[in-house]
Amino acid sequence: MLDIQHSLAQPDIAAPVAIRRVDYTAPAWLVPTTRLEFTLDPSATRVIATLSVTRNGDHRDPLKLDGAGQRPLSIMVDGVAVNDWHFEGEQLVIPLSGDAHVVETEVEIAPDRNTQLMGLYASGGNLCTQCEAEGFRRITYFPDRPDVLSRYSVRMTADKARFPVLLANGDPVAQGDLADGRHWAEWNDPFPKPSYLFAIVAGDLAVNSGSFTTMSGREVSLGIWVRKAELAKTDHALEALALSMAWDEATYGREYDLDVFNIVAVDDFNFGAMENKGLNIFNSRYILADPDTATDYDYDAIAAVVAHEYFHNWSGNRITCRDWFQLSLKEGFTVYRDQGFSADQGSRAVKRIEDVRGLRASQFPEDSGPLAHPVRPESYQEISNFYTATIYNKGAELIRMMAAILGPKNFRAGTDLYFDRFDGTAATCEDFVASMEEASGIDLTQFRLWYSQAGTPRLSASLSHDPAARRATLTLAQHVPATPGQPDKAPMVLPLAIKLFGADTGTALIDERLVLLDGPGETIRFEGIDERPVLSINRGFSAPVVVESDRSAADLAFLSAHDDDPFARYEAMQQLMLETLVASASTGRAEHDGVIAAVARTLEDPDLDPAFIAEAVMLPSESFIGDQTRIVDPDAIFRARDGLRRDLGTQLERQWRQAHARAGSAPFAYTPEGKGLRRLRSVALAYIMASDAPDAAELALAQFEGADNMTDRQGALTALVSSTAAQRDTALDRFYARYSSNPLVLDKWFQTQAQSSRDDTGTVVAALARHPDFTLTNPNRARALIGAFAANQRAFHAIDGSGYRFLADHLIALDRLNPQTAAKLLPPLGRWRRFDAKRAGLMRAELERILHTPGLSRDMVEQSSKSLE
Numbered sequence: 001m002l003d004i005q006h007s008l009a010q011p012d013i014a015a016p017v018a019i020r021r022v023d024y025t026a027p028a029w030l031v032p033t034t035r036l037e038f039t040l041d042p043s044a045t046r047v048i049a050t051l052s053v054t055r056n057g058d059h060r061d062p063l064k065l066d067g068a069g070q071r072p073l074s075i076m077v078d079g080v081a082v083n084d085w086h087f088e089g090e091q092l093v094i095p096l097s098g099d100a101h102v103v104e105t106e107v108e109i110a111p112d113r114n115t116q117l118m119g120l121y122a123s124g125g126n127l128c129t130q131c132e133a134e135g136f137r138r139i140t141y142f143p144d145r146p147d148v149l150s151r152y153s154v155r156m157t158a159d160k161a162r163f164p165v166l167l168a169n170g171d172p173v174a175q176g177d178l179a180d181g182r183h184w185a186e187w188n189d190p191f192p193k194p195s196y197l198f199a200i201v202a203g204d205l206a207v208n209s210g211s212f213t214t215m216s217g218r219e220v221s222l223g224i225w226v227r228k229a230e231l232a233k234t235d236h237a238l239e240a241l242a243l244s245m246a247w248d249e250a251t252y253g254r255e256y257d258l259d260v261f262n263i264v265a266v267d268d269f270n271f272g273a274m275e276n277k278g279l280n281i282f283n284s285r286y287i288l289a290d291p292d293t294a295t296d297y298d299y300d301a302i303a304a305v306v307a308h309e310y311f312h313n314w315s316g317n318r319i320t321c322r323d324w325f326q327l328s329l330k331e332g333f334t335v336y337r338d339q340g341f342s343a344d345q346g347s348r349a350v351k352r353i354e355d356v357r358g359l360r361a362s363q364f365p366e367d368s369g370p371l372a373h374p375v376r377p378e379s380y381q382e383i384s385n386f387y388t389a390t391i392y393n394k395g396a397e398l399i400r401m402m403a404a405i406l407g408p409k410n411f412r413a414g415t416d417l418y419f420d421r422f423d424g425t426a427a428t429c430e431d432f433v434a435s436m437e438e439a440s441g442i443d444l445t446q447f448r449l450w451y452s453q454a455g456t457p458r459l460s461a462s463l464s465h466d467p468a469a470r471r472a473t474l475t476l477a478q479h480v481p482a483t484p485g486q487p488d489k490a491p492m493v494l495p496l497a498i499k500l501f502g503a504d505t506g507t508a509l510i511d512e513r514l515v516l517l518d519g520p521g522e523t524i525r526f527e528g529i530d531e532r533p534v535l536s537i538n539r540g541f542s543a544p545v546v547v548e549s550d551r552s553a554a555d556l557a558f559l560s561a562h563d564d565d566p567f568a569r570y571e572a573m574q575q576l577m578l579e580t581l582v583a584s585a586s587t588g589r590a591e592h593d594g595v596i597a598a599v600a601r602t603l604e605d606p607d608l609d610p611a612f613i614a615e616a617v618m619l620p621s622e623s624f625i626g627d628q629t630r631i632v633d634p635d636a637i638f639r640a641r642d643g644l645r646r647d648l649g650t651q652l653e654r655q656w657r658q659a660h661a662r663a664g665s666a667p668f669a670y671t672p673e674g675k676g677l678r679r680l681r682s683v684a685l686a687y688i689m690a691s692d693a694p695d696a697a698e699l700a701l702a703q704f705e706g707a708d709n710m711t712d713r714q715g716a717l718t719a720l721v722s723s724t725a726a727q728r729d730t731a732l733d734r735f736y737a738r739y740s741s742n743p744l745v746l747d748k749w750f751q752t753q754a755q756s757s758r759d760d761t762g763t764v765v766a767a768l769a770r771h772p773d774f775t776l777t778n779p780n781r782a783r784a785l786i787g788a789f790a791a792n793q794r795a796f797h798a799i800d801g802s803g804y805r806f807l808a809d810h811l812i813a814l815d816r817l818n819p820q821t822a823a824k825l826l827p828p829l830g831r832w833r834r835f836d837a838k839r840a841g842l843m844r845a846e847l848e849r850i851l852h853t854p855g856l857s858r859d860m861v862e863q864s865s866k867s868l869e
């Protein structure tokens with residue numbers, strides 16, 4: 001019923017306040033069951049929510065329900081309309097006298113005006129939901145916090161022609177037709193869940209169906225739902241889903257628990273995908289693939305994200321988070337699990353290299369900048385800003401370190417204990433660590449600092465040798481840099497995998513061992529060492545730290561050829577390249593012979609996997625080189641890298657051509673071998689382009705034209721896009737003409753141009769932002785152009801400040817539509833401390849301009865104000 005007086009009352013939207021971890025209190029009211037009735041309509045959807053509520057403990061608090069962007073049309077308690085409710089901020093406060101009541105609210109929402117893509121929204125004519133972290137409150141009034149678990153039943157009614165498919169969490173119960181072309185469906189989810197896992201989808205969708213028999217013999221029907229025209233692109237995702245289900249049974253003993261598992265792909269999505277119980281909703285880029293439109297990288301990412309969301313069914317859904325400070329409990333652990341899955345599908349070594357490169361590209365900069373925060377943060381203003389590389393990727397490294405410290409058997413005993421003990425509850429990071437301790441008997445007291453201290457530890461390692469005493473001495477010291485709010489740090493536990501090799505014979509002088517450095521410094525002696533030893537340290541990237549060692553260029557070159565840990569071998573080569581590049585960026589000159597010889601040896605080693613070779617011979621990115629310097633000089637770094645690329649290209653031209661040809665003829669197959677050869681092929685092509693050989697651009701265009709798959713085509717386009725050859729425009733035009741109706745491939749067309757190292761990239765990107773196919777309403781498109789440009793170090797940091805202005809202009813515009821996506825793109829501006837005074841001033845000025853924009857979202861206020869501190 002409509003209460004006139006209250007319908008005029010508007011909730012106050014409060015200024016941003018910090019929410020603190022230490023303030024956690026248990027919910028005052030629980031909601032054992034929730035019944036939702038949706039009358040779906042894109043412009044006016046009615047939602048009736050019936051909550052059974054029970055008082056939690058002995059208190060007199062009223063019921064407080066979260067809501068956002070909506071007003072109640074009616075409120076009933078135990079079947080009777082009430083009007084003694086009020087707003088506190090955006091919370092609806094209802095006094096209740098007894099210990100158990102039934103509360104019913106009705107609201108109306110407009111999915112077709114929802115540009116934030118949180119709550120119920122329209123995408124491509126269909127309706128879908130996104131509730132993590134706080135989207136459910138945009139659908140109905142509810143205690144929208146992860147520790148209130150409820151059993152949901154849902155009824156949807158909609159126009160049948162427009163929305164023939166109606167999906168929700170759990171299992172389907174019944175469906176039927178109504179008069180006037182409408183129909184309905186009921187779904188029931190028997191598992192209590194927090195509101196952030198709620199989902200419905202209504203639309204005109206087709207399904208690719210499969211089935212999976214679980215380890216206890218239950219049959220689960222699997223469905224990937226997409227637009228009809230995209231059905232042919234869903235086989236890879238469906239296969240990945242079945243593989244993930246089998247892997248989680250074999251690796252963690254975890255079985256799926258409902259009769260159906262549905263995935264829906266939508267084009268407009270703020271993140272990658274969402275693990276809603278039994279009804280995952282995905283960004284279509286992580287579902288749709290065929291050889292003509294998806295690269296090997298896309299195929300790998302699809303399998304990884306499908307696995308990630310599936311694994312959440314246990315690490316996230318069956319056991320959820322008590323509060324959002326515990327986000328890494330589900331995300332760090334689930335990333336660790338999906339990394340393990342991907343490693344088992346292909347090359348473990350290459351997967352580790354890719355993951356570490358990702359960590360260094362996104363998490364290390366975050367951990368050393370103004371937005372640094374611990375894996376378990378102490379406070380936030382807007383939780384959406386905390387879906388970060390620190391929570392996800394550093395969080396996964398923490399789990400990896402515990403697995404290394406415990407060993408595989410104890411680790412599995414720990415996860416078994418954790419899953420069994422906390423099943424059906426909302427748990428904490430502490431619960432996870434305590435399970436590991438209890439199962440293994442290993443004390444992790446000091447290890448817990450990894451959850452509370454931000455910042456990437458720096459480890460210095462120096463090895464000396466006394467031939468007379470036949471002794472090697474390793475001196476280790478650690479330092480954790482200050483981060484916002486944490487000026488002084490205690491030493492952490494660093495698990496360091498270490499090995500020594502003989503410099504002359506190349507043989508192992510000691511077996512690999514795991515050293516746990518837990519103090520500020522330590523000296524370790526190795527006895528009986530006659531030969532001069534070379535140190536291999538942090539093998540497999542056993543701890544997420546920066547290693548500063550005094551190893552000579554000759555020793556690094558030696559390790560790049562002889563280390564038996566592929567990661568350490570890659571790392572030695574990277575270090576060698578980095579030292580050369582940093583020297584050349586700061587002095588303008590450097591000797592390239594050492595790197596060229598090491599790359600030549602790697603290219604010619606017949607025992608190496610092509611995928612590994614491709615990784616090892618790739619130069620570190622401009623931004624990673626910048627991260628090694630105190631004040632980043634983008635132009636000098638570009639020149640240094642470009643010079644080394646050219647020298648490598650010219651001096652090893654024969655080898656690059658051989659590698660390029662070797663990968664040439666076989667037809668496309670998505671196999672580890674095929675992927676490795678294609679990766680090497682495009683890396684080689686880029687070096688041939690760098691050599692400036694007269695036929696290079698023609699060779700690239702030939703690869704572009706002759707490709708039977710997107711990996712080779714995009715590889716050729718990337719090689720061409722930084723050149724001034726006429727073939728560049730030919731390839732770009734043909735690419736556009738061929739794919740202009742495919743949004744995911746068109747994203748690649750925008751992104752590749754934004755990544756170009758040509759001098760005119762800033763101008764090209766500004767023109768692309770006015771292209772008819774550019775839009776800020778689609779997050780993938782916005783990220784493809786704006787995000788890729790802000791990651792292009794030299795173009796973004798143009799000394800006239802045009803790059804900063806461009807980013808700020810677009811973030812201000814995007815914030816009005818979609819604050820979450822805008823705020824995620826802001827961090828590059830916050831790196832001002834690492835640049836010269838002129839650039840720093842220009843960057844700060846843009847941050848100030850953003851911060852003082854009237855009506856700025858809470859998401860952006862938090863990111864921009866913290867970035868200025």
Ligand code: 0A1
Nearest residue numbers: 130132133270271273274275
């Ligand atoms: N839990 C998801 C990530 C995710 C978070 C927030 C979202 O809201 C827009 C969407 C997805 C995951 O880890 O995949």
Ligand code: ZN
Nearest residue numbers: 308312331334
């Ligand atoms: Zn996740």
